[in-house]
């Protein structure tokens with residue numbers, strides 16, 4: 153894990169709850185008067201914001217008033233940090249809406265534009281030191297089969313127990329799940345592509361394991377994270393069967409000029425070192441009626457999104473008319489992310 | 495009819511070359527930079543500031559493709575009358591007009607007034623395809639039409655007399671801005687799926703009643719080459735965005751190119 157220049161972190165105040173608790177602990181060990189000083193020290197306005205931010209409640213347990221205060225604190229801090237007016241939205245789920253997503257794997261050409269659009273929208277860390285992308289696109293090989301491999305002799309030297317088939321060069325071995333493909337042009341003739349992101353499970357294993365309940369499912373189906381309450385234990389990363397969650401090992405690198413100032417508390421607001429993040433169905437957009445960034449960018453229109461409770465929505469039409477499946481349905485996670493073919 | 499397409503392609507190519515070779519490219523999303531939406535070279539958009547600090551689109555510095563719409567409706571016009579009912583009948587539906595894209599030099603009007611006015615150039619009496627004798631420079635793909643496997647020709651889609659228009663089954667004209675009405679003549683199933691919002695793409699508001707920008711056929715497909723050679727696919731290949739960074743300490747991705755199970759000749763991919 154790379155050590156960051158701590159000078160930035162210092163005047164940038166304590167950057168995560170975990171850091172804060174750690175340093176508070178240090179104070180206690182060093183001297184109780186230190187902690188007392190921390191409490192009594194008259195702070196400048198900016199630091200007071202930080203103090204309150206670190207001792208705020210779990211977002212879900214806040215009253216509306218407390219939520220509003222938390223949001224205002226963040227708006228002030230971000231606006232100062234990024235040198236432009238930043239808004240933090242706190243819109244709750246819309247009535248009568250359950251979000252669903254469908255991706256046409258027959259159409260996807262593997263261009264990764266969705267990946268980069270997501271980064272532009274959702275303020276992920278970028279650059280060599282710490283690159284975070286919420287969407288991954290896997291390249292799946294179609295496979296080549298040749299008469300020559302159609303060997304029925306098992307192990308030719310009569311070792312082993314295999315009977316039949318070609319033990320040395322099995323026909324039908326294909327590459328699955330290549331992340332780092334980089335051809336000149338996509339789609340390639342011998343491959344298809346399989347994008348993955350958070351499936352917004354109805355029974356999310358990540359939520360079940362979170363010891364501080366900072367990740368939870370909202371009524372519109374979006375599984376959200378209150379970054380301020382995240383202790384960085386990464387239990388959810390281990391629990392998620394879809395590799396959806398990412399961890400900020402270091403201080404995120406989000407250049408001011410690339411920062412998207414339209415944010416949501418539970419979505420794309422800037423994150424800090426030591427917290428987990430993942431796809432939120434662009435909560436800052438979708439709760440305002442707008443399509444997600446990945447839906448909009450897909451040049452082949454492979455991505456569809458809408459309200460599962462509206463029988464006329466395009467997502468419901470996909471479910472009604474296409475061949476649809478959910479990834480690893482056997483796990484009973486009930487994803488709200490569907491794959492389909494024409 | 496597209497008397498200027500060749501020059502345009504050339505300019506496009508130069509521009510692309512320029513784009514791909516300029517180190518300046520790192521400074522992405524400068525205003526006035528040109529990038530493409532779905533169809534490289536034929537769905538161009540210019541980066542513009544729409545409000546202080548906000549741009550209409552953000553482009554990829556790797557591929558020159560649009561990555562993000564600040565204003566999904568910039569540069570759009572109403573979709574216009576559609577004779578079959580769908581969501582666009584009850585919601586605000588807009589499209590990016592195709593005419594400016596096809597007619598950057600503003601020649602279409604002149605073409606249709608100067609020669610193709612219905613009198614000067616004789617209307618062909620037979621539907622037997624004949625080789626184009628003129629404008630070979632301006633319609634580079636016309637002699638090599640890859641659409642319909644030899645069973646259709648120019649005037650099945652282009653209007654007999656009005657060269658600025660397409661043609662429907664009854665001989666009435668269709669605007670270049672509504673190619674769906676033309677394509678739907680043959681591709682009925684795709685047309686239906688498009689009306690349902692399933693085929694193709696839309697951006698803007700997902701909610702019922704919300705305003706949407708609909709993509710039309712020629713924004714993604716090249717009607718003169720829908721076959722794309724051996725690939726036989728309506729969508730031209732694109733350059734992909736860059737792969738994720740390798741995990742720290744890893745120098746290549748050979749591990750994911752190994753065909754496991756193949757012992758003897760270790761046939762790594764490629």
Ligand code: SF4
Pocket residue numbers: 349350351352353356357358359375391392393394395396397430485
């Ligand atoms: S896909 Fe993973 S992160 Fe998303 S809700 Fe399901 S378990 Fe949680």
Ligand code: SF4
Pocket residue numbers: 259260261262263264265266267289345347449450451452453454455
């Ligand atoms: S943008 Fe669309 S086509 Fe490209 S990789 Fe993503 S889903 Fe596939």
